[in-house]
Amino acid sequence: MEKILIVDDSAVQAIQLKAILEDEYDVAIAQTAEEGLRRASSEDFSLILLDVVMPGMDGFTLLKKLQEEIITQSLPVILITSLSDVENEQRGLVLGAVDYISKPFSPLIVKARVNTHIKLYRYRRQVEQQSMTDQLTGVSNRRGYDLYSIMKWNEAIRLKVPFSICMFDIDRFKVYNDTYGHPAGDKVIASVAQTATAYLQRSTDFLARYGGEEFIALSLGDHSAQIFQYMKKIRQAIEDLHIPHDPSVAQWVTVSIGGVTIIPEKDSAYDFYLKVADTMLYDAKKNGRNRVVWTDEHMKQLWEKE
Numbered sequence: 001m002e003k004i005l006i007v008d009d010s011a012v013q014a015i016q017l018k019a020i021l022e023d024e025y026d027v028a029i030a031q032t033a034e035e036g037l038r039r040a041s042s043e044d045f046s047l048i049l050l051d052v053v054m055p056g057m058d059g060f061t062l063l064k065k066l067q068e069e070i071i072t073q074s075l076p077v078i079l080i081t082s083l084s085d086v087e088n089e090q091r092g093l094v095l096g097a098v099d100y101i102s103k104p105f106s107p108l109i110v111k112a113r114v115n116t117h118i119k120l121y122r123y124r125r126q127v128e129q130q131s132m133t134d135q136l137t138g139v140s141n142r143r144g145y146d147l148y149s150i151m152k153w154n155e156a157i158r159l160k161v162p163f164s165i166c167m168f169d170i171d172r173f174k175v176y177n178d179t180y181g182h183p184a185g186d187k188v189i190a191s192v193a194q195t196a197t198a199y200l201q202r203s204t205d206f207l208a209r210y211g212g213e214e215f216i217a218l219s220l221g222d223h224s225a226q227i228f229q230y231m232k233k234i235r236q237a238i239e240d241l242h243i244p245h246d247p248s249v250a251q252w253v254t255v256s257i258g259g260v261t262i263i264p265e266k267d268s269a270y271d272f273y274l275k276v277a278d279t280m281l282y283d284a285k286k287n288g289r290n291r292v293v294w295t296d297e298h299m300k301q302l303w304e305k306e
């Protein structure tokens, strides 16, 4: 079921709208623009119904903010206005609202407009989805990662749950490519992605090809000790594929894995922890490769094969 967010300070009005739509959609209500913004940037809505007149932040300001955020800028917003208020309608459409609904509501018109915009959004998302998938591996590409990482990071802040950033790459891959050629190298990248994907199946897991032979995995909910164990399994499973490497550097193709688990807060900087994960990967490489090195917000390191 597609999810719709109603942002309206009037509970009566919000409940009326919800009643019209809840047969076909999963409808949530936010009573302030601030709450609406928070939920829109951390949950997977397909449409927002936005009241213009609200105390505190008004609908126009929220609409502007939604347009500025990479995660929410393509979300269709339908404004709720009063019939008499032509000026507001115009202003809303100029600001990027896809449509407006006038009070008092006609259930049929509300439904028809919502259905149309949800259909358009669904189609657009399909196209976007394709553009965010890496052709070789079928996992997310860098573009998909950029979008998803912000969304999940915000979600972790909102839910106050642990968030893990994991970077891994194929050991001595340049040597592999030089020895066996790029088409063979591509097959190795695809096999590694496939194996990692098989372990990252939970709805809270995410895997992207970060570039070349480098991957990035994100996970919500697990503490560092749990995810560390899990990553060791992935590393082992890739070694167990027994893909022959160039014998001068290693018997099998393996990966090094570095990561960090934190419970992010409002002011935490994602990029900082991404660098921490990268540093852990560097440590894994420097200390012999084919191992997992993990840390947490207290910088307490966990080492495989110490």
Ligand SMILES: [Mg+2]
Pocket: 008, 009, 010, 051, 052, 053, 054
């Ligand atoms: Mg209002």
